[in-house]
Amino acid sequence: MKLPPLSYQRPTDLREASLMLGSESMPAVLAGGQSIIPALRFGERSESSLVDISRLAELQGITHADGFLRIGAGVPMWEVCGSPEVATSAPLLIRVLGSVGAVGIRSRATLGGSLAWADSTSQLPSTLIVLNAQVETTERILDAADLQIGQHQTVLRRGELIVSIQIPEVELTGSGFHLIRKTHITWPVVGAVAVREPSGQLRLVVFGAAPTPILAVGADRAKLLSQLSSRILPFDDERARAGYRGQVAPILAGRALDEAIGSNT
């Protein structure tokens, strides 16, 4: 399917980008474009103008700052995967990124784009939540857990852009990641990601089981799973029925927790 007519603008800095995004034509943000271009092709999104933020210098770079690993929102996943800084400070993120799309998608797709797209079945926002990441926008700093409020819905205002993702540099004593997907290239159906902090505290996030990621925190595996079961709100989509999601989510959550408790990475 060909794209409908649209206009394209490439701002030179963040300020200009925000101005363009605030304009009456109600443009959409074009970052890596790996989700929005298909959505425009299918008519699932109807914006007729795009603001390309992929070359903005302010959104690039991977650095250490004040106990955080700071990843520019516009850094392609390809570079995140190859970054020695990320490999040292957030190896779980690299492991999870390996399950996203394919090399030829990760060459363009970005973490900021994934967060803003806010797909309920995506493994990436959940991974950033489990890592207790903060999201720096052009207006404020948010907990990654507070960003998404529904399927494809976030608290971001018109013209507000994600600038960076800041992951606390905490040595985790374990992590686990399990997901179900129909093929390697499609979005996950449902999955779970968990970490164990040095204090013994566990963090668990389940995706694809409710309109937003489900976060549960605590030291006790059984209590976390019971917290989870009361919050599962499964949905139907073209990849799976709600009943399937509801059944599989706790099993994957248990496996992710077991791996986090038992593993040393």
Next chain:
Amino acid sequence: MKPVKLEVNGIVHEVFLEDRTSLADALRDDCGLTGTRLGCEHGVCGACTVLVNNRPERSCLVLATQAEGDTIGTIEGLAASPTVLAPVQQAFRQAHGLQCGFCTSGMLLTAQSLLDHDPDPSPAVIRDWMHGNLCRCTGFDQIIESVQLAATLIKQDQAREEELS
């Protein structure tokens, strides 16, 4: 319509395009480079894979105007001349890595990019790179073998060049 300069296989093409024109359509319809295949047009099949700054990208998910200033490589630029096969092409032919050939342009460019970044990839790495390109003929094992053979051929070529020099 606006003028867009695309640098493809080392040659700058000056074309007039609508903003909505994908890189894939611009390559095929405006640059006359029809070796790039269009399959699903929404990023799943990988048939339209081209190299942008030496990374494999889906040319159906990039607007042509976005690629202005980038270095683009297509299947037409893979071999050094029209009468010689590049090692990856030679390997796919020798190891039966294709049947109908529709997916092959994308396969070859992904494989070339893999071997540029990792000259000696493990089978697991080859699978990780190649799974984003769908083939409905071969059943994939021969494609994995083709990439392994390509790695060997490239190493042999390099050894031969070193001997000569």
